[in-house]
Amino acid sequence: MMNGIILAIFLLGITGCASPGFIVQPVKDDPSLFVGTARASDGASAETPYTHPVVWDSADLQAILKRVAIQDGSGLMDASRHPQAVFSQEDLRQLIPALQQAFSLAGPSDWVVFAVWGASQPSQALEVTSGGLFLQEQHLHILVANHRERVSSEEEGIQAIRQNPLSRLRDVKRNLLFFPTNYIVASGQIWLAGGFDSPVSEVILDYQGLLESEGPAAPTTETEHTVAKDPRSEPSTSSADEKKLRGLQEEISTLKEELSRLKQQMTPAPADSSPATAP
DSSP: OOOOOOOOEEEEOOOOOOOOOOOEEEEEETTTTEEEEOOOOOOOOSSSOOOOSEEEHHHHHHHTTTTEEEEOOTTTTGGSSOOSSSSSSSHHHHHHHHHEEEEEEEEOOOOOEEEEEEEEETTTOOEEEEEEEEEEEEEEEEEEEEEEEEEOSHHHHHHHHHHOOTTTTSSSOOOEEEEGGGGGEEEEEEEEEOOOOOOOOEEEEOHHHHHHHHHOOOOOOOHHSSSSSOHHHHHHHOHHHHHHHHHHHHHHHHHHHHHHHHHHHHHHOOOOOOOOOOO
């Protein structure tokens, strides 16, 4: 289960919708992908510096990002609340190399920002998933402002997202999730101060705990990366891991049964239309 829900304010010094208020340095800028580093234009920095630059292993980023999900809707029985993966396999194929490069270039005051464009089905309309990431105090922060949102195919619509990947195109209730949930430190909606009309979704992860259970090593800082390391052995699945997996599967099955029971309770019984029989 989630360990906490937070409401926080991140002061990026953004002065208005027309002016992003931070400097974005592109790292990868293609028709279907934008990744860069972002820094407040007024030079303001977080009270606790970010743990950047950092070198990520592609397998580690894959292990983390494939588990990030998003849930729409506002009620327990809302059918739209079925979690969806934030990133498709094609998204990850494009994103991961660019994110590796951006994290290696980011400084202690920089965020890593991204936007992935694709075509919706079946209309083939242009849609975008965008947000940001940063490391702070051994925790990975993942923010999603837009998830498969329709965007104008006009150049100005695309350029607006490139200038500010953290700006939401539509005010909709969304929650970021992560599975297994025991690696969530906190999650919720956060307000980015100055020029934003609605919050973005955030999840904060104990990514090191996840990677230790997975086998691959956690990312290292640029300084640490220059130190020779012993080769890593191939990860093996222990009986403890198998037991944990079975437990999670049982928990999911129990939750599904409980949800089905609640739906049945909330569905009114049909009235008996047959004629009454005299005693």
